[in-house]
Amino acid sequence: MSTYHYGNVNGPAGYGDHGRAGLGNGELDLETLMDVADRLTETLNAEYPELVGQGEIIQRELALSAEDGLPPNRGRIRSALENVAIRAAAGTGSLTFTQQLTYALGL
Template identity: 70%
Template sequence: MSTYNFGNRPADFAPIDLRNGTPDLDTLMTVAGWLTDALRAEYPGLVACGESVQRELALSAEDGLPPNRGRIRTALETVAIGAGAGTGSLTFTQQLLHALGL
């Protein structure tokens, strides 16, 4: 994990811990929000990808069904291709990919 400051995330931020299974939806939504914030600061052209992930997770919370993994994977892979190493955008993308098993 990078030592860069990723903006206004909480001081107690830690990577998503998968030892207890898949994180809950609230945790995933929080990290997706941090991803979108990081994209706004680092890669404004990719903000729509972060918003897409947030939208899919919010829809899942609303209807109680699993999130659309295909749409989330497409958005996260787009970010992974465009984001540079050591950036918050890439770190949050990798965490979400790993947490969702994509």
């Protein structure tokens, strides 16, 4: 499994210790990225059901990366994250997870 080095990612309250995603030294592995994508999709389902498909795109791209060992398709992920960011209101979990993934992937 690949390890992605993207620095620290701050999360919403209750996500990891002291708002951090439990990343230790700041490195995000693919498993952690997939977990954040799963949480994004779950949160979208509750807050913006019409955007669940965008979360599923991100999940699918990360799962494909896990299967083939190649980096995820950043263009597809970026487009999906932008679609969510445009619609999600400030202070929502959806926007928080979107920002985490955007930062973690350097988009």
